[in-house]
Amino acid sequence: MNIPAPPVRPPRAPVWWIGIAIVLVAANMRPAVVGVAPVLAEIQASERLSGTTAGVLTALPVLCFGLLAPVAPLLARRIGIERALLTALVVLCAGFVVRSSGPLVALFAGTVLVGAAIAVGNVLLPSLIKRDFAHRTGLMTGLYTMAITGGATLAAGITVPVARAAGLEWRGALLVWVLFAVLALLCWAPRVARATRPARGGGSRVGGLWRDALAWQVTAYMGLQSLSYFAVMAWLPAVLVDRGFDPIAAGWMLSLTSAAGVVGATIAPMLATRGRDQRALVVVVTAIAGLGLLGVFAVTGIEVPAVVLLGGAQSAALGLSLTFVALRAPDTAHAAQLSGMAQSVGYVVAATGPFAVGALRDATGGWTMPFVLLLAVLAVQGTSGVLAARDRLVRRRGVVAAAAP
Structure with a gap:
């Protein structure tokens, strides 16, 4: 009688590589939001936005963080945490492109896409750290927090200098950060290939x-x-x-x-x-x-x-x-x-x-x-x-x- 061989599971990536991938994803959780502030005056002048409308623009991604946070666990339950984060990175890249594509409506639409993508990352990254680094939770949480803050620091400090050095106006200044998101996407993709499918069944709720x-x-x-x-x-x-x-x-x-x-x-x-x-x-x-x-x-x-x-x-x-x-x-x-x-x-x-x-x-x-x-x-x-x-x-x-x- 022939006994079917068990399915071959892809080899697990080295722990250090998983850690780097998580840090890179975390580092993309703030530049799309914070990078707007240094060029906000230019955006207002270019698009003739009032202070109130500019406030709406800066508030939109944060509003998405709250409204779409409950969607992240549902998405992870259906396709797995790794695939959910990959989806978020793809949407983040799309948001950067749409936001800088030209019309005012694209500016707001791209901002919503960016906020939706980050909302998923905000919720799922801590869960991933707790699951995969149970014995290194303190270290990885520290690296995760530093990556988020470091990404915000970079966006605040170099968005305008890089744009001026490259001769870019505000759309180009914001679009530059898509390169950072693409880097995270390329590093995260191998992680998805090694991920197992989410188990079918219920969790618990309180x-x-x-x-x-x-x-x-x-x-x-x-x-x-x-x-x-x-x-x-x-x-x-x-x-x-x-x-x-x-x-x-x-x-x-x-x-x-x-x-x-x-x-x-x-x-x-x-x-x-x-x-x-x-x-x-x-x-x-x-x-x-x-x-x-x-x-x-x-x-x-x-x-x-x-x-x-x-x-x-x-x-x-x-x-x-x-x-x-x-x-x-x-x-x-x-x-x-x-x-x-x-x-x-x-x-x-x-x-x-x-x-x-x-x-x-x-x-x-x-x-x-x-x-x-x-x-x-x-x-x-x-x-x-x-x-x-x-x-x-x-x-x-x-x-x-x-x-x-």
Whole structure:
């Protein structure tokens, strides 16, 4: 009797190559968004956009992060995490091309494609790290966070200099970043060839977090710190140009903000996990962010230390918000559900930031009211953070097996 040979599984790629591929994909999660800020004034002049419309443009990808976050797990369940991320990279490349193709409608359509692609990456990359690097989660999470921040730093700092050196206007400046996405795509494709098909069957889901006060406090902190971050990323160069900075210098200042964020995002989670209560740390981070906003918007001559303080504090708040998801959940199932809730709602809230700042700038003709708005947001953010930082857990709910597809 002939016994069929078992299927031959493609050899697993070296761990270091998988790590590099993940880092390259992660590094593409911010340049498409942050790269717009240094050329936003040029886009406004070229397309005759008001501050409100420019705010909508900068808010669109963030809104996609929130609205499309729930789609990512469904896509991964159907085609697998690797293939879902490959699809996201293809859509990201298409978004770059469409956004720079010419008409104003293409600018907005391409922005939506970019936001949709990044939304999938935002959700699935942490899951992939948890699955494939169970014994190196800290190292890979650190590299993942640094890659995201590093990509933002590059986009903020070199978008305008590269465009000027190559004689490109804003469309060409934004299109340059498609090369970075193509590199990630080429490195990720072999990973997909080695991936196994997703198992058929159900996972588990947790109900009831939407009625849990602590879950909403974690979600509020996630959303408000993201609102402040994306508002500053979108409008900081414009603020500095109005203060007399050259656009290239303003871009480098935005890059300095992101670079300082690497330090904040790395240190804050380590400090947070040393104790069960993080209220003091939240207060310190909130106060530092307030000083940074004061130096950027209200006090002249201290812009450099101000953006360092602001960038470090904002990224520290991001690190704290991600840490709260793990610390406030009693188990993995609740952590996954809390993460999805905080990310989907949080990014929808965050999308209002760039739009609101642009609208206030148009309405008042200055930066005083946007400054007041961001201070008010920071105060509410700090309050929700103090509540989320208490040594408590979201209420344990029943874990229900999901039906098999």
